[in-house]
Amino acid sequence: MIKKKAVTFKPYERTEYAYDKLRVCRKCGGYTVLSEEICPFCGKRTLTTVQSFAKRELKRSMQSELLFSALLTLLAVFFADTMPWIGIAAAVGIVLTAMLAFAQYRVFEPQLRIRTDRLFARDKDRIRHGLIQDIRAAEGILEANPARAYEMLREVNTLLRNDPIRRLQAELLQTFVLRRDMDLLLEPLIMDGFSPHLAGYIGEVAKLNRELIKESSIRYCLQYEPQIRNMSKGEDILAAVAGAAVRMKRYIQLYPEFIRRYTHKLPEDRLERLREVLSQHPGEFGPLKLEADEVYWVRFGKRNARDASQQGSSS
């Protein structure tokens, strides 16, 4: 077994949109999620957010429209042959240019959204290339600084979500000593295929912070239950997840059979929590309730009887 390393990593910075983390270089047009200032491609301090990049492009195109309008006005004035026509051409030109500027001002925000969307569509391959470079950079320090490599992969995973990158993160996480105070992420790591590292990680998270166990993690365990059971501590992982699931009535309603299969391995507090929820819904969850009562009786009925007899003998 690999010796786990004690590490610390920065809390994950959450943003409103995934692309808020993306930076684009004003100089070479490269993309990255790993740097705020220095471009990893050209080395210049020319990185900016995609939003401000799009804003710059939009402002430029609006300025060209205004210039074109002013130029048309000048041409009209130039070709007008009498003073009154010069006046009319100039006045109309100025009014139309002002109207154009006002219209641009009014549509700026919606235009910016369209421009940003177009930028993403246009630079799709470039963004992908940038993110792949980011992954390579993380892989480059995998041995020397695994915690930083994990942080880097976590950032890339915000935008690029696929099984290999999730697998790599799960694998790294399994080499760390995890603690409750760490900002652990689980949902973004749930992958399509089976990974024993991810299963192991889910089991640890279920014990450290059961709030993080949500539907996707429970479904993952259900989907790969046979594979997880075949792992050395597979049943413990599944029991930890079932124990985390009983905190919500909704999960008990959705996965009663899954919880029933691991009721016998639930620790005391989880078993009590399960029985408490079940007792609030008499007539529901028949087989699960039977199992919970049975396990309780086998485990504590005997103990209660033993305690009672010990009390009896000591008195």
Ligand SMILES: [Zn+2]
């Ligand atoms: Zn650059």
